[in-house]
Structure formats: structure tokens, C-alpha cells
Amino acid sequence: MMSKMSRRGFLGTATALGTMALASCAAREESTRSLGAVRAPGQLPRRGEFIVKNAHVLTMDPKLGEIAGGDIHVRDGVIVALGRDLSVPQAEIVRADNMIALPGFIETHWHMWGAVARNMAGPTENTGYFYISRLLGQFFTPEDNARGVRLALAEAISSGITTVTNWSHNLLGPEYADAEIKVHKEVGGRARFAYGYSRKTPPDATLPLEDVARVQKQWFSDSNDKLLTLGIAPRGPETNSIEIARKEWAFAREYRLPITTHMGTSLERVKQRQGIQALAKFGLLGPDVVLVHVTNNSAEDLKLLAETKTPVSLSPYTELRTGFGITPVGSFLRARVPVSLSVDTTILCGNADMFAIMKAMQNIEDGLQKSEFGITSQRVLEMATIDGARALGLADDIGSLTPGKRADLILVRTTDVNMLPFTIATNMIVQSAQPSNIDAVIVDGRFLKRDGKLTTIDMVQLARDAADTIERARKEASKEGAGRGINELFTR
Ligand SMILES: [Zn+2]
Numbered sequence: 001m002m003s004k005m006s007r008r009g010f011l012g013t014a015t016a017l018g019t020m021a022l023a024s025c026a027a028r029e030e031s032t033r034s035l036g037a038v039r040a041p042g043q044l045p046r047r048g049e050f051i052v053k054n055a056h057v058l059t060m061d062p063k064l065g066e067i068a069g070g071d072i073h074v075r076d077g078v079i080v081a082l083g084r085d086l087s088v089p090q091a092e093i094v095r096a097d098n099m100i101a102l103p104g105f106i107e108t109h110w111h112m113w114g115a116v117a118r119n120m121a122g123p124t125e126n127t128g129y130f131y132i133s134r135l136l137g138q139f140f141t142p143e144d145n146a147r148g149v150r151l152a153l154a155e156a157i158s159s160g161i162t163t164v165t166n167w168s169h170n171l172l173g174p175e176y177a178d179a180e181i182k183v184h185k186e187v188g189g190r191a192r193f194a195y196g197y198s199r200k201t202p203p204d205a206t207l208p209l210e211d212v213a214r215v216q217k218q219w220f221s222d223s224n225d226k227l228l229t230l231g232i233a234p235r236g237p238e239t240n241s242i243e244i245a246r247k248e249w250a251f252a253r254e255y256r257l258p259i260t261t262h263m264g265t266s267l268e269r270v271k272q273r274q275g276i277q278a279l280a281k282f283g284l285l286g287p288d289v290v291l292v293h294v295t296n297n298s299a300e301d302l303k304l305l306a307e308t309k310t311p312v313s314l315s316p317y318t319e320l321r322t323g324f325g326i327t328p329v330g331s332f333l334r335a336r337v338p339v340s341l342s343v344d345t346t347i348l349c350g351n352a353d354m355f356a357i358m359k360a361m362q363n364i365e366d367g368l369q370k371s372e373f374g375i376t377s378q379r380v381l382e383m384a385t386i387d388g389a390r391a392l393g394l395a396d397d398i399g400s401l402t403p404g405k406r407a408d409l410i411l412v413r414t415t416d417v418n419m420l421p422f423t424i425a426t427n428m429i430v431q432s433a434q435p436s437n438i439d440a441v442i443v444d445g446r447f448l449k450r451d452g453k454l455t456t457i458d459m460v461q462l463a464r465d466a467a468d469t470i471e472r473a474r475k476e477a478s479k480e481g482a483g484r485g486i487n488e489l490f491t492r
Helices: 004-034 112-117 129-137 142-158 174-187 209-219 242-254 267-273 275-281 299-307 316-322 329-334 354-369 377-384 386-391 425-432 459-480 486-490
Strands: 049-058 066-075 078-083 092-095 099-103 161-168 190-195 228-232 259-263 289-293 312-314 339-341 409-413 438-443 446-450
Touching (some): 049 409, 142 161, 174 209, 174 228, 209 228, 242 275, 267 275, 275 299, 377 386
Parallel strands (some): 161 190, 190 228, 312 339
Antiparallel strands (some): 066 078, 409 438
């Protein structure tokens, strides 16, 4: 016989169970949100274990392809598994309904310190990018450089770029390098810090190689930390002598540091200096050397790059704006030269929108070939992900959503007006998507953007700092550049 008591007891138990279930849901929800909670400066979000649930996954892994309704299991910064209906009881659930999941973008050449001088390139030769960036740069303190890097990183993460190349060429002293590296550590994105030169580096001198060695020892001694890697960014044989380049390359290879340098920015330079052929002659090409731009080149140059598997970094928006030429992406691909994509400098190109960069690459190539079928969106997306990883020598760790690789991925909403309706996912990413569609950005298993908000950067402080730096640098530069139209430019 069931007594009233026991019935009440049963109901009570059932209610208690229901409450517990609700409470555990709430706790789980709470703890899932905490994956992307805003942190105090210097504190990175915890990695945890979670499943990105029900996304349209563009893995960029040729074996895995595209997975509709796919799940991604991440634990301690590693992609553990990909598939449908994954069930891992202890993992937190991150809903990704109506979202496209894909590897974070990997960019390979960005003068990040200059981000605080965004759009400062004036309309004349006296006030244009090259003059103005040099003029302003000399008044930057280490803190100003750091502010530029932080602003650039905020924009990178905001727009889905999970790996940047900080092509650092305003290093006026060792403390500048330290200040920039500290910002990378504090923000938490993946980065190559490419130690470059400054206007203080004499024309017939190498980079401060001793300080590069000091930086490597001080900041990069943990070889397990692949979030931040070191390289060098010398001026190269088109702006410096090949003898200097040989010394720099020899140093880099002895210290196992990758190299990046500008090349082929004008046809005249190519004819006069023949930089690629000079590098080839001394064995200075190779997969450890990223050549930037190369928009002007010879057939012989392309052959040498292909033979030595030397990647190029193309930044279509600055190449167009500076008049380096119309980015000849197809000519590299046909010659089998590895291609990666980059921002270069927002002083000139205005923003760091990798969606726009990809769209430009597809549209420029189709235009050059006078064909709708010049290059596919899939191929362009490869350049922005796996080929970027290859260019940086990081393809074993990032560049595709593959079990065993680090969890660098982005979630893009498909319910925003510019994305409707859902059709061909790769076209949607390359031709329609914008940074504002990005819901989440995960680097090394950490949410650096969640629900559209950055978790490791104080945006109010960032805006204040950027305005403060450029205001002061402009005032000082006005005195220095007086008579060149600088004052007119700065008082608009
Ligand atoms: Zn550059």
C-alpha cells in the first residue's frame, strides 16, 4: 500500500531532483559563460574542457572537409575530437547553432606598433605613409609601441585573426621589444614576434643581433610555449647590402629563428638589386623565409621561390594603396609559390579585416584573369588559414581544425542580415562575412572573444591610450616636419 506520506515523499524527491537538475544546468551555464568572462589585465581566461555544439564546421583539413551540424571537443587547449553528436559528460557545452566554425585566420606581416597612427597617411609625397610613419615613429616611447600593439591585437582578435606576425620595425631600443612582447603575453593571442630594425639602425649595419639573442633567452626559453614565437625582420638585400643580409641570415639560422623581409616593391628595385636572385645565390631562400609583397618579380624569381619553397606574404590593400601594384596572386599559385595573407599597416589600409582581404584576393584574381572562375573561395580561405600556418612553420599545430592540433578557431553567426540565407559556406565566409559577425574567438582553447566581446582587453582604456599617444606624437612631429605640409595635415 502506498501511503500519502510515501507519495508525498516520492513527489518531494522528484521535485528535489528536478531542482537539482535545474541547478546543475544553471551551474553549467554559469561555468560555460565563465570560459569567456572578462579578466583583469594580465590574467588569461582558463582553458577548460568544452564542446562547440552543432556548428557548420569548415575544418580546412582535406581529410575531414566540411561537417554540417558538427561538434568540436576541446580540452586544455587541444582539439580532441570532431564529429556529430559528440557526448563528453564532463565537458561544458558551447552552443553554435546557426554558426560557421572555422580555424582562426593566420596573418604573416603587420607593423603593429603603427596601429595608433591609423589613417595618418597624408595625400602628398611630403605627408604620405613612408614619410609620416618614420616621422611619427621616432617620437614613440616603448609605452606608445605597446599601445599600438595592443590596439592591433584588439582588432585582430575582434576580426578573427588568431595568429599575427608582429613585424616590429620601430624598435628604437631593447626596452621597445620588451614592451611589445609583454603586450602579447597579456592579451593571449598567438603571435610571431619578428624583431626588426628602426630608423636608428645605420644603413650598413645588421639588426641589433645581440639584443635578439637577449630577447630569445629572456622571453622565449620555454620551447613548449607555442603561443608566442620569435623571428627576425631584417631590411633585406633590396634596401641593404647582401653582405649584411648574409650576416643576419647566418645568425637567424644558428639561433633557429625564422626570417621575414620586404621584397619586390617596385620594378626598378627588382631590376637594380635583384634581391631574390642575390638571396638564392647565397642559399638564403627557403621555407624559413617569408618574403613580403613581391608584387614585382621576374619569371626567374618565381622559379627560385618555388624551388626553395619560400613563401610570400601578400597584403592586397596596402599593395594597392602604395602603388606596389595589383597583387598578382595567381602568378604565384601557377608557379607553385606558397602564398599567405597579411594586413601590413592600418596607417595605410585602415583596418585589419581578413574577410575583406580574402574577398579582395578572390576578386582581384578573377578580374586579372577576366573570368568568374579565376580562383575559388575555398582556395583563398586556405591562404588565410592553413597556408598562413605553413608560412610560419606552424602547420603541425594550427591552420586547420584537426584532432591533435591546438584549438584556434572562430565562430561566425549566419543569422545577421549580411549572411542570410545559409547557402555555400565558403562563399559566405569569403564574400559576405564581416568582423561584426564573429561571435567567438578561441585561441589555444581560451575564449578571447565571447558573445562579441573581448575578454582580455579593456576597450575604454585602449581608446583613451590610443588617442593620447597619437595626440602627443602629432604635436612633436609637427615641429619636426614643419614646412612639409605636416601642420596642415595635422590640424584638419
Ligand atoms: Zn611591410
